[in-house]
Amino acid sequence: MASVIGLGGSAQAQTPPTLAELTRRAEIIKPATEELKWQRIPWLTDLAQGQRVAQAERRPILLWVTGDDPLERC
Amino acid sequence: MPVAVNLYKIREAKDAGGDLFRSAQRQKDQYQGLWIISPDGRVLAAHQNFKSAETWTQEVRDTLASGLKTFGPVTPRPQQAIHQLPYRGVGVQPNGSVTLALYSRYVHGGGPRLAPAATNSKSLWMWEGGLKPDGPPVIDTLSLTAGEWTAFAPPRVAVGAEWTLPAATARKLARVLSPSSDQSTMPRPEEATMAELKAVVESVTAGQAQVRLTGRWAMKHIYDGKPSYGWATAEGIAFYDAGRKTPRSLLLTFSGAYRMVPPWDKEDRPIGAVVEWRAASR
Numbered sequence A: 001m002a003s004v005i006g007l008g009g010s011a012q013a014q015t016p017p018t019l020a021e022l023t024r025r026a027e028i029i030k031p032a033t034e035e036l037k038w039q040r041i042p043w044l045t046d047l048a049q050g051q052r053v054a055q056a057e058r059r060p061i062l063l064w065v066t067g068d069d070p071l072e073r074c
Numbered sequence B: 001m002p003v004a005v006n007l008y009k010i011r012e013a014k015d016a017g018g019d020l021f022r023s024a025q026r027q028k029d030q031y032q033g034l035w036i037i038s039p040d041g042r043v044l045a046a047h048q049n050f051k052s053a054e055t056w057t058q059e060v061r062d063t064l065a066s067g068l069k070t071f072g073p074v075t076p077r078p079q080q081a082i083h084q085l086p087y088r089g090v091g092v093q094p095n096g097s098v099t100l101a102l103y104s105r106y107v108h109g110g111g112p113r114l115a116p117a118a119t120n121s122k123s124l125w126m127w128e129g130g131l132k133p134d135g136p137p138v139i140d141t142l143s144l145t146a147g148e149w150t151a152f153a154p155p156r157v158a159v160g161a162e163w164t165l166p167a168a169t170a171r172k173l174a175r176v177l178s179p180s181s182d183q184s185t186m187p188r189p190e191e192a193t194m195a196e197l198k199a200v201v202e203s204v205t206a207g208q209a210q211v212r213l214t215g216r217w218a219m220k221h222i223y224d225g226k227p228s229y230g231w232a233t234a235e236g237i238a239f240y241d242a243g244r245k246t247p248r249s250l251l252l253t254f255s256g257a258y259r260m261v262p263p264w265d266k267e268d269r270p271i272g273a274v275v276e277w278r279a280a281s282r
Helices: A006-013 A019-029 A033-040 A047-057 B016-027 B053-071 B121-127 B146-150 B167-177
Strands: A061-066 B002-006 B033-037 B043-047 B098-108 B138-144 B162-164 B192-205 B208-223 B226-241 B246-259 B269-278
Touching (some): A019 B246, A047 B002, B043 B053, B167 B192
Antiparallel strands (some): B098 B138, B192 B208, B208 B226, B226 B246
8 A cells, every 4th residue: 555655655756845836736626616516595593493484584495404404514 | 485405314313303304314315415405304306417517507597496486585695695604624622723724626637756656657647747636625624623724733843843743634635635525535544554744844944943844744544345445645835833832834845646446436536735834813
């Protein structure tokens, strides 16, 4: 298994990246602004609370269910 | 009223929310996805399996429109988004714990030097060219206890001071090796076949230590009897405030490869990941 990660050794032989270089690399990997539009939605994570609010405001519930925590907590 | 929940939790919930979900599933039996539900519990519309990636967005819009049409007129609801995880990637909680912000995704390019040594030469073309995203990102969090967080402090605030973080903490980071946030793909800490994170103080200026981080990880995750694999090396920089005796920031970037179970992946694909945190500004 160490040989599989052997490239890590060669990467470290080069000059370590600066903070600016690491930041640039991170910005490519992190979500772009357009990939975070869903965060503008005021999601609740408690369905019982959502039903109470929906009843009070007389509007339907948009329920999003996934096999993980949809809002980042995996 | 938008509500987002975890399937594994809501289907076992013993409260009114669990009852409502189970009722919705009986009316429209789908494993997960979207349901439009009236306040009194009637399913108005639902959506799970999309026809194609190209039509998926429109299918969801059509589902929402159908649900609203069935419900009747609704006035717009101006709202500011609720910040569900205020400590994600920032600050220390009152109990001393921190929540790291994690990101992971398939990438393309970055240079062949980032490809794991065992990468088939026929796959190296995926590492050529400049680094760019190749698919949607995973947005994740990882909580560290106060005790685990102390491991990020240097044993001495002096140039050359070096240490290796506890393996148990390093293993927790193995989850970034999956560019999908589904529980069927994400490795558990015990599935890390290698997890090593090292630190060394590079410089000290005005009581602030700059710490160089390097690490390597490998994992084998079994789901439904089939394995998926991930490998990565990481490079990063953290800053530590010697006066306040606390870290100030952490940025760790990962470069590696991931191979999902067949038939999804027949070869390793490049991945990139980021772990970051910063102290709350005053």
